Amino acid sequence: MNRDILLCGVGGQGTVLASKLIAAAAMSSGYTVHSAETIGMAQRGGSVTSHVRIGDRAYSPLIPEGNADVILAFEPAEAVRNLTLLKKNGVVIVNRVPVKPVTESLQDTGYDGSRMIEYLQSKCAGLVVVDAEKICGELGSSRYFNVAILGVAVGRGQIGLSAEAVLREIEAKVPEKYRQMNQKAFYLGKRIGDTYAAQ
Amino acid sequence: MGKEYVMGNAAIALGALAAGVNVATGYPGTPSSEIIEALEKYAFGKLRYGKGESKSFHLEWSVNEKAALEVAAGAAYAGARTLVTMKQVGLNVASDPLMSLAYVGVKGGMVVVVADDPGPISSQTEQDTRIFAYYSRLPVFDPSSPEEAYVMIQDAFDYSEKYNTPVLFRPTTRICHAYAPIAVEEDLKPKEYEGFVKDSKRWVIFPKLSFMNHEMIEKRNPLIGEDFSSYSGNTVTGEGKKAIFTSGISYAYVREYTKDREDVRVCRIATPYPFPETFALKCLKGVEEALCVEELSPFLESELQRLAGVHHLKVRILGKMTGNGRLAGENTADGTASLVQEFLGEENSKENVDSRDMPRLPVRPPVLCAGCPHRASFYAVKKACAGRKAYFCGDIGCYTLGNAMPLDMADTCLCMGAGITMAQGLHWTDEEAVSFAFVGDSTFFASGLTGVANAIYNEADIILCVLDNSTTAMTGHQPHPGTGRNMMGHIVEKIDIAKVLEGLGVQRIMTVNPLDLNEAVAAVQECMTLPGVKAMIFKSPCIAVSKTESRMRIFEQCIGCKKCIREIGCPAIIVREDRVTIDEGMCTGCGLCAQVCPVGAIGGDADE
Numbered sequence: 001m002n003r004d005i006l007l008c009g010v011g012g013q014g015t016v017l018a019s020k021l022i023a024a025a026a027m028s029s030g031y032t033v034h035s036a037e038t039i040g041m042a043q044r045g046g047s048v049t050s051h052v053r054i055g056d057r058a059y060s061p062l063i064p065e066g067n068a069d070v071i072l073a074f075e076p077a078e079a080v081r082n083l084t085l086l087k088k089n090g091v092v093i094v095n096r097v098p099v100k101p102v103t104e105s106l107q108d109t110g111y112d113g114s115r116m117i118e119y120l121q122s123k124c125a126g127l128v129v130v131d132a133e134k135i136c137g138e139l140g141s142s143r144y145f146n147v148a149i150l151g152v153a154v155g156r157g158q159i160g161l162s163a164e165a166v167l168r169e170i171e172a173k174v175p176e177k178y179r180q181m182n183q184k185a186f187y188l189g190k191r192i193g194d195t196y197a198a199q
Numbered sequence: 200m201g202k203e204y205v206m207g208n209a210a211i212a213l214g215a216l217a218a219g220v221n222v223a224t225g226y227p228g229t230p231s232s233e234i235i236e237a238l239e240k241y242a243f244g245k246l247r248y249g250k251g252e253s254k255s256f257h258l259e260w261s262v263n264e265k266a267a268l269e270v271a272a273g274a275a276y277a278g279a280r281t282l283v284t285m286k287q288v289g290l291n292v293a294s295d296p297l298m299s300l301a302y303v304g305v306k307g308g309m310v311v312v313v314a315d316d317p318g319p320i321s322s323q324t325e326q327d328t329r330i331f332a333y334y335s336r337l338p339v340f341d342p343s344s345p346e347e348a349y350v351m352i353q354d355a356f357d358y359s360e361k362y363n364t365p366v367l368f369r370p371t372t373r374i375c376h377a378y379a380p381i382a383v384e385e386d387l388k389p390k391e392y393e394g395f396v397k398d399s400k401r402w403v404i405f406p407k408l409s410f411m412n413h414e415m416i417e418k419r420n421p422l423i424g425e426d427f428s429s430y431s432g433n434t435v436t437g438e439g440k441k442a443i444f445t446s447g448i449s450y451a452y453v454r455e456y457t458k459d460r461e462d463v464r465v466c467r468i469a470t471p472y473p474f475p476e477t478f479a480l481k482c483l484k485g486v487e488e489a490l491c492v493e494e495l496s497p498f499l500e501s502e503l504q505r506l507a508g509v510h511h512l513k514v515r516i517l518g519k520m521t522g523n524g525r526l527a528g529e530n531t532a533d534g535t536a537s538l539v540q541e542f543l544g545e546e547n548s549k550e551n552v553d554s555r556d557m558p559r560l561p562v563r564p565p566v567l568c569a570g571c572p573h574r575a576s577f578y579a580v581k582k583a584c585a586g587r588k589a590y591f592c593g594d595i596g597c598y599t600l601g602n603a604m605p606l607d608m609a610d611t612c613l614c615m616g617a618g619i620t621m622a623q624g625l626h627w628t629d630e631e632a633v634s635f636a637f638v639g640d641s642t643f644f645a646s647g648l649t650g651v652a653n654a655i656y657n658e659a660d661i662i663l664c665v666l667d668n669s670t671t672a673m674t675g676h677q678p679h680p681g682t683g684r685n686m687m688g689h690i691v692e693k694i695d696i697a698k699v700l701e702g703l704g705v706q707r708i709m710t711v712n713p714l715d716l717n718e719a720v721a722a723v724q725e726c727m728t729l730p731g732v733k734a735m736i737f738k739s740p741c742i743a744v745s746k747t748e749s750r751m752r753i754f755e756q757c758i759g760c761k762k763c764i765r766e767i768g769c770p771a772i773i774v775r776e777d778r779v780t781i782d783e784g785m786c787t788g789c790g791l792c793a794q795v796c797p798v799g800a801i802g803g804d805a806d807e
Contacts, residue, residue: 036378
């Protein structure tokens with residue numbers, strides 16, 4: 001299997017953990033995997049991306065344009081920012097809730113993410129819009145959204161990995177204190193993904 | 200132990216352990232910092248490296264790159280295998296000992312890992328360490344993946360010992376921060392070594408020794424180049440009259456486009472200096488056109504041009520100097536694909552989203568975190584200076600972000616420690632203005648002390664602001680002499696910054712909590728009335744190190760004036776549906792906004 005998965009969002013949203021879970025699940029399922037992420041200065045409130053490349057024909061650590069099978073976007077504008085990486089007929093799973101940068105609050109440009117979702121709808125047939133506020137409302141914290149959106153992708157059938165493989169890594173990688181909530185978040189997301197897969 | 204999924208920097212660390220490294224030193228700097236951290240994790244964790252062995256393992260964050268290199272040089276003279284890590288600008292700091300060490304040489308293998316940062320993604324310069332290798336006459340290795348880095352660093356130790364010279368190892372950001380599966384070996388042991396043998400003719404550098412060794416080095420380096428011609432990292436695949444010469448991450452990009460095609464000749468140079476001429480000549484056999492794909496300087500291109508000239512080869516060399524590739528910035532898989540397509544006369548078959556009608560995207564410049572004590576420190580100085588002419592000299596660290604609006608509190612930023620000395624320079628051009636220097640705690644120890652001594656000795660009039668957050672925050676929270684813990688896992692006496700300043704002769708030193716705005720502003724104002732060198736120590740821990748449970752909230756009486764947003768620009772304060780709100784997930788309850796609010800509409804649970 002060759003599969004390129006891009007995770008994108010804003011520093012602090014937890015893209016790194018989600019990408020680590022995918023990579024670990026791919027490895028334990030017997031695949032070669034490589035990944036790369038933006039860290040360092042760009043991390044502080046900036047746009048972040050994690051590139052996960054499953055399969056033994058990936059040489060560049062970053063996914064080239066037009067290659068991503070799926071984009072997991074934790075923030076609507078970040079999905080648009082990275083859309084050129086998406087393969088023709090690729091799938092975008094995007095969180096509807098925007099993250100406003102300080103610069104927007106200072107100038108108040110009225111950025112609320114809705115224009116981004118409209119644009120994605122016009123460009124991408126395989127779009128799945130999820131609502132982090134709704135999901136996190138059920139979980140009682142925004143902390144678990146990263147694992148929930150991963151659940152959506154697994155349910156939708158885009159990652160090429162089984163739910164069991166990902167759950168095994170949640171068991172192994174997440175500290176016990178947060179494990180149960182992450183499992184719950186994963187199932188919650190997976191249920192949403194399942195309904196899209198059935199359509 | 201099987202395969203572990205690790206970052207390129209950890210692959211380098213694991214390779215060094217497999218090579219039996221005895222002493223490893225470094226100073227944090229993106230993208231190199233995780234090498235020393237991975238050594239700590241594996242050596243003292245799972246591998247129990249050096250435990251119960253006759254030769255143990257020493258690991259340290261040194262105070263700066265020069266110290267790191269000198270500590271390692273001493274150990275290498277004794278025959279120990281040593282690893283030194285830094286980012287590319289760190290090599291400038293370490294260049295004094297390294298240039299001399301290149302002449303003296305080493306006994307134990309010494310590998311100096313210098314991580315280059317094309318882009319630059321988080322650096323001041325785009326300098327190319329391959330050029331430094333040429334300049335210092337030191338061999339250099341240029342890995343193109345984490346897997347290769349793991350193997351190559353072990354080879355680097357062998358070559359270092361074979362030729363008794365330090366060698367450079369130059370990964371770039373995309374190698375350092377890429378993840379790959381690496382096989383972790385068990386039962387690794389630090390290398391046995393003889394110990395220091397006194398021999399002043401060998402270890403004491405004098406002009407005569409330098410001359411003799413310089414001659415030796417110039418005779419030796421072509422031999423190393425010849426040796427490198429059969430090095431396994433220098434590879435050629437495919438056939439054709441057109442050849443692509445590449446190195447480092449660019450090799451991965453070229454492979455990404457050519458995959459396993461046999462009709463394109465791809466020549467990878469893993470050892471750019473001393474250049475493996477025999478290997479390159481073999482690659483050029485029957486080739487009419489060669490394209491060089493490399494990052495930063497046209498290093499391979501120059502070498503091939505030279506080679507073609509010396510050997511009267513009928514080959515056209517293409518690269519940055521002929522307009523095929525950019526001299527600045529990093530390469531990408533897509534940019535490389537375009538270059539290679541053009542070179543091979545192939546069509547672009549890529550299918551991706553047409554993004555020309557993309558809506559305007561919000562810009563996300565890096566900002567100080569919500570609750571960062573630096574924001575409060577900068578704001579206090581800004582308030583204290585209202586109406587006075589003042590210069591604000593910044594430095595390297597998270598607090599460089601104090602330049603962003605609305606704080607706008609960094610007028611200059613040059614290199615590590617420069618803020619303290621540049622403030623003196625500005626003072627001598629304008630003695631009416633107040634000259635401030637901001638420096639972080641780790642930077643203070645790395646290169647701030649000499650600047651303070653300079654100010655006192657030369658009677659400058661400056662206010663030094665030490666932003667002491669008890670960590671090296673920007674590079675990922677490494678300990679330093681002020682934190683009381685070292686990389687051997689020992690709790691050590693903290694070096695007290697106030698006492699250091701007192702010892703240097705600073706007359707007025709005030710330590711304040713920046714989150715108490717009134718107290719901090721009053722202290723700065725007092726400093727501004729005094730002559731000479733004054734120091735403010737703004738002491739409050741980094742929010743990533745010291746987590747809090749408290750949160751701020753906005754009460755009913757908020758009049759929506761947005762002063763909090765306009766004055767301090769905290770990313771946790773957001774306007775939603777025309778109401779100012781605080782993002783609970785981000786807020787740390789620092790309370791600066793509550794002290795700024797004109798109507799007392801912000802507070803914690805206790806204030807309700």
